[in-house]
Amino acid sequence: MRKLLLAVMIGLFVASGALAADGPIKIGFYNCLTGQNAFGGQLELEGAQLAVAEIPEVLGRKIELVVVDNKSDKVEAANAVTRLIERDRVNAIVGTYGSSLAMAGGEVAEVAGIPVMGTSCTNPLVTLNKKYYFRACFIDPFQGAGGATYAVKNLGFKKAALLTDIANDYSVGLSNFFKAAFVRLGGEIVSEMNYQSGDQDFTAQLTEIISKKPDIVFLPAYFAEGAVVLKQARELGATFIFMGGDAMDNPEVVTLGGEAVEGFLHTTFAYDPSMKDMNPVAQKFTDTWKAAHPDKDPNVNAALGYDACMLIVDAIKRAGSAEPDKIRDALEQTKDVPTVTGLTTMNATHDAEKELGIVEIRGGKKQFIGTVKPEV
Amino acid sequence: MSLNMFIQNFINALGLGSLYGLIAIGYTMVYGILRLINFAHGDIFMLGAYFMFFATIRYKLPWAVGVLLAIAGSTICGLLVDRIAYRPLRSAPRISALISAIGVSFFLESLATVLFTGMPRAVLQPEWLMQPMLIRDGGIRLMPLGIMVPVISFILVGALLWVVHKTKPGLAMRSISFDIETTRLMGVSVDKIIALTFALGSALAALAGIMWALRYPRVEPFMGMFPGFKAFIAAVFGGIGSIPGAMIGGLTLGFVEIMSIAFFPTLSGYRDAFAFVLLIVILLVKPTGLMGEKLEEKI
Numbered sequence: 001m002r003k004l005l006l007a008v009m010i011g012l013f014v015a016s017g018a019l020a021a022d023g024p025i026k027i028g029f030y031n032c033l034t035g036q037n038a039f040g041g042q043l044e045l046e047g048a049q050l051a052v053a054e055i056p057e058v059l060g061r062k063i064e065l066v067v068v069d070n071k072s073d074k075v076e077a078a079n080a081v082t083r084l085i086e087r088d089r090v091n092a093i094v095g096t097y098g099s100s101l102a103m104a105g106g107e108v109a110e111v112a113g114i115p116v117m118g119t120s121c122t123n124p125l126v127t128l129n130k131k132y133y134f135r136a137c138f139i140d141p142f143q144g145a146g147g148a149t150y151a152v153k154n155l156g157f158k159k160a161a162l163l164t165d166i167a168n169d170y171s172v173g174l175s176n177f178f179k180a181a182f183v184r185l186g187g188e189i190v191s192e193m194n195y196q197s198g199d200q201d202f203t204a205q206l207t208e209i210i211s212k213k214p215d216i217v218f219l220p221a222y223f224a225e226g227a228v229v230l231k232q233a234r235e236l237g238a239t240f241i242f243m244g245g246d247a248m249d250n251p252e253v254v255t256l257g258g259e260a261v262e263g264f265l266h267t268t269f270a271y272d273p274s275m276k277d278m279n280p281v282a283q284k285f286t287d288t289w290k291a292a293h294p295d296k297d298p299n300v301n302a303a304l305g306y307d308a309c310m311l312i313v314d315a316i317k318r319a320g321s322a323e324p325d326k327i328r329d330a331l332e333q334t335k336d337v338p339t340v341t342g343l344t345t346m347n348a349t350h351d352a353e354k355e356l357g358i359v360e361i362r363g364g365k366k367q368f369i370g371t372v373k374p375e376v
Numbered sequence: 377m378s379l380n381m382f383i384q385n386f387i388n389a390l391g392l393g394s395l396y397g398l399i400a401i402g403y404t405m406v407y408g409i410l411r412l413i414n415f416a417h418g419d420i421f422m423l424g425a426y427f428m429f430f431a432t433i434r435y436k437l438p439w440a441v442g443v444l445l446a447i448a449g450s451t452i453c454g455l456l457v458d459r460i461a462y463r464p465l466r467s468a469p470r471i472s473a474l475i476s477a478i479g480v481s482f483f484l485e486s487l488a489t490v491l492f493t494g495m496p497r498a499v500l501q502p503e504w505l506m507q508p509m510l511i512r513d514g515g516i517r518l519m520p521l522g523i524m525v526p527v528i529s530f531i532l533v534g535a536l537l538w539v540v541h542k543t544k545p546g547l548a549m550r551s552i553s554f555d556i557e558t559t560r561l562m563g564v565s566v567d568k569i570i571a572l573t574f575a576l577g578s579a580l581a582a583l584a585g586i587m588w589a590l591r592y593p594r595v596e597p598f599m600g601m602f603p604g605f606k607a608f609i610a611a612v613f614g615g616i617g618s619i620p621g622a623m624i625g626g627l628t629l630g631f632v633e634i635m636s637i638a639f640f641p642t643l644s645g646y647r648d649a650f651a652f653v654l655l656i657v658i659l660l661v662k663p664t665g666l667m668g669e670k671l672e673e674k675i
Contacts, residue, residue, distance in 0.1 A: 034494030035598070042495070166645040193637075194645035198602045200592040203388035204637035205644055211381050224496040228594055235508065236384070237517045256498045256594060 024062040025322040027052070027312060028084030030095040030105060031119070031305075035072025036197070037222060039252050040097040040301045044119045047298070047305030048094055050288055051313070058316050065309075066090055070101055077101035081108040081116075090114065091322045092315075094308045097301065099123030099170040106133045115315075115328040117308040120246060120301055123173045127350040134331050134350040136308040136339070137246070137269065140170070144177025146356040146374035147218065147243055147267045152185040154372070155241075157215035161191040163205060163229065165221055168197050174220035174245050182218075185375065190214050202229050206236050216241045223250040227257035234260040241265060249300045254364050261361050267372075269300045269341040270355040275368035285340045299366075303340040310339060377638060380515035385638040391522050391591060393630020394529035398584040399607030400614065400622035401536065402577035408617035409553045409573050411470060415477040416457050417581055418604020419484035424450040424582030425499070425589040425599060426492060432500040439502050447582045453484075454578025455571055463567060488597035496596040499589045525587050532580060533623050540619065545572055553617070606651075613655050615668025624666055628654075 029048055032041030045067060052065045066088045070077040077096060084090045085108065093109060093116040096102050102121035109116045110132050118126055118135030122143060127133045151157045160182050165171035179189055191212040193205040206229070209217060217233075219226055219242050226248050233242070244266040253261055271282055278286065285306055289298040314337055315330035316322050334346040342354040358369045377385075399421055406414040427449040431442035461480045465473045505521040540546040548569045551559040560566050588603060589595055606629060614625025629651055636643070636650040643650075658666065 034489050036496075036596070038494035039496070191641065193641060196645070196648065199647075200588075200594075200599075200602070201388070201392050201633070203392075204385060204634040204647075205641075207381055207384050207388065208637065208641045208644075211378070224594060224596075227498075228592055231593055235506070235517070235519060237508070237514065252495070256496065258498070 024064040025058065025316065026064050026066050026088060026090040027309060028066045028068065028081075028088060028090035028093040028095075028114075030068045030070050030077065030080040030084060030093065032072040032097050032101065033067075033069035036224060037072040037097050037101075039224065039250050040120065040222070040247070041070075041072070043250070043299055043301035044095075044097055044305030044308075046293065047289075047302035047307075048309045050285070050292060050302075051306045051309035053292075054288065055310075055313050058313055059320065059322065061322065063313070070096055070105070072098065072101070074100055074104040077104040078108050081105040085109065085112045085114050091324055092117070092312050092327050094305070094312065095119060096121060099126050099173070100168060102126045102133070102135075103169065106130055109133065113328075114324045115312075115331055117312050117331070119304045119308045121170075122246060123169050124349070124351075125169065125173075130350065132328055134311075134334075134346060136304050136311055136341070136344065136352050138354055138356065139349075139351045140173045140245070141177045142374055143245055143267050143356060144174050144179075144220075145181035146358075146372050147245065148178050148181035148185060148187070149375045150265075150267070150358055150372045151216050151218075151243060152182065152187050153375075155216070157187065157241075159188050159190045159212075159214045159216075161193070161209045161212060161214040161217045161240075162189060163193050163195070163202070163209065163217055163219045163221075165197050165225070166194040168222075170245075170247065171220045175218065178218045178220070181375070197225070199225075200228065202232050203236065206233050206238065210236060210238050214240050216243055218243050219248075220245045221247065223248045223253040224256060227253050227261060230257050230264060231260040243267075246300060249359065249366075251297050251299055251366065254361060254366075262364070264361045266359055268357050268359050269303065270357040270371055271300055271303045271341045272357065272359055272366060272368040273297045273299075274366055275357075279338065279340075279342065281338045282340045300341065307339040307341055307344070311337065311344065378515075380512055381638070383512075384516050385634050387516070387518055387522050389631045389634035390627070391525045391630075392634060393627035394526040394623075395584055395588055395591070395626070396603070396607050396610045396629050397623040397626025398529045398532065398580055398587075399603055400611040400626045401533065401619055402581045402584075403608050403611040404614075404616055404619060404622040405536075405573055405577050407611070408619075409549055409570065410462075410473075412462065412473050413477060413608070414462075414574075414577070415474075415604075416461075416480040416484055417577065418600030418607070419481050419488075420450050420454050420457070420578045420600075421581040421585040421588070421603065422488060422595070422597065422600035423453050423484065424578075424585030425595045426488065427582070428586045428589060429497055429499050429595045433497070439500065442500075443583075443586060446586055447579050450578045450582030450585070451575045454574045454581070458571055458574040463570075485597050485601070492597060494597060496594045499593050499595055501590055501593055505590060521587075521590055525591065528583070528587070529623070532583070533619060536576070536580075536619055539576070545569060549573060609651070609655055613658060613665055615665030618665070618667040621665060621667030628666075 068080040070080040099121040164175040246268040248266040249268040319326040319330035344352045355371045402417045427446035431437045508517040548564045610625035610629045614621030
């Protein structure tokens with residue numbers, strides 16, 4: 001019954017859309033603007049705002065960004081998408097940081113038939129069997145394998161430990177993919193420890209890991225938690241290297257972690273303000289960002305927020321229409337579109353195919369070390 | 377498990393447990409006197425940590441001054457919460473005060489999000505507290521903070537017990553917990569004594585907030601939620617209404633959380649499950665908690 005009602009509402013929406021063809025094209029934006037992932041969500045919002053400021057019009061119609069906070073909460077994420085679709089009647093949606101949140105929001109968008117472009121939600125399940133969910137980022141099997149490849153081939157490490165947030169789909173997924181690749185490349189997993197989102201004491205897990213003497217600890221945490229883990233690890237005398245995923249890619253990791261994050265490695269998208277020879281889109285993005293926010297550096301979240309909006313605008317242009325279904329069809333055809341994070345192609349599972357970068361924290365700053373080709 | 381590892385885990389558990397205990401005392405004191413679960417307690421704890429952050433990081437005040445300001449600020453907030461949200465409901469059904477407490481908790485969290493933004497912030501950790509001492513050839517690392525947290529917690533419990541059992545206001549507190557009306561007839565200014573209880577509880581919450589932020593160096597508007605829940609459980613566990621019970625409950629919870637991981641590393645994801653199973657077992661065997669008094673007497 002609810003589905004039927006929703007279908008009727010969507011029908012009305014499409015009809016009203018056709019009548020008011022000259023109104024603005026609304027791009028909904030749902031993300032973590034408060035709560036534990038607020039840092040990432042906020043940067044993605046600022047990136048998206050830059051994109052809309054840069055392209056205020058497409059097909060002769062104004063573009064309007066409708067922003068809703070999902071409070072880093074799964075229930076709120078579903079509510080946010082419902083609100084964007086039912087109340088604000090958006091043509092397409094961008095969001096969100098956090099795979100768990102994207103999965104919650106994705107269910108709603110799928111039923112309503114509104115295309116969504118994910119920003120940094122990298123768990124494979126986000127777009128699995130979804131007709132309307134796409135993403136501007138690569139996925140975790142690729143990223144996990146890339147981290148393991150770098151640890152084994154470039155650093156020559158043999159023994160790894162895992163510290164996973166078992167209440168977080170992103171963290172669990174990434175850990176599994178790292179583990180599979182690390183073992184396949186001849187490494188050994190010496191310890192697998194878990195915690196839950198919201199935990200603040202990691203001393204017991206770290207004491208156990210330290211006793212197993214790994215070369216590297218894979219920590220697919222969000223950066224605010226990750227920074228606290230790194231601090232506690234150093235306080236307990238840990239000397240091994242930590243490696244994280246793209247969720248650790250945030251300038252604040254240094255502010256929160258201080259000296260403890262020195263030498264920390266993470267896989268991420270092939271963009272960082274510290275990288276040399278940027279592609280032209282990245283260069284332009286960096287310059288506009290610096291002009292708009294002179295006091296802080298952009299990061300991959302900002303870049304992906306920007307890219308996600310640009311990919312939707314690109315699809316609207318190619319479709320020649322802002323109808324949700326036409327946008328969806330055009331998004332599926334995205335091929336070699338130059339974006340901040342490299343040439344982007346949508347593959348059959350709606351995931352962006354692009355390069356993987358490695359970043360290390362040196363002297364209190366993020367340093368882009370280079371790209372790696374994961375041995376998947 | 378090697379001896380070094382066990383001792384290291386013991387130190388960690390003692391630190392975590394005594395913090396839970398310190399927060400739990402705030403719940404237990406208010407409950408003991410008013411039969412009210414003060415859900416805003418975890419948020420006063422959060423405010424204490426934030427006051428410390430603003431004093432030391434924003435305004436660069438000396439650390440000790442920051443501690444005093446944070447305690448003063450939280451005490452004022454605690455008194456305001458009592459005056460505005462609880463005192464008008466003193467004669468209302470108990471459930472109304474409980475709902476009011478939940479409301480205050482949400483209000484403080486949202487207010488902090490609006491005022492301080494939802495972003496986690498780093499806090500100042502003074503060098504002298506963080507310099508690790510190596511024991512047994514570096515097998516065990518102990519920071520001055522690791523000693524300070526339990527020692528201060530135990531001193532505070534002792535001081536509080538003295539206040540409650542040996543002073544006049546303490547006598548009044550105990551009297552209110554038996555019968556509020558009779559106490560009033562005895563010429564005790566009940567509202568003042570209750571305000572004093574909130575002031576003491578809030579000051580303890582602020583201290584716990586400061587020490588928590590030293591151990592887990594990050595402040596954010598929702599930082600009081602999880603420790604608050606855990607401490608509330610610790611209070612129930614130890615027997616709500618009993619001050620030594622709250623401390624024992626907090627320590628037990630801290631030890632179960634840490635030691636369950638230390639002894640069963642493969643089950644580290646079930647840390648909270650261990651703690652709650654223990655809670656359920658204790659409550660089944662002794663429904664009033666470890667140190668709890670019989671409820672019939674009080675109602």
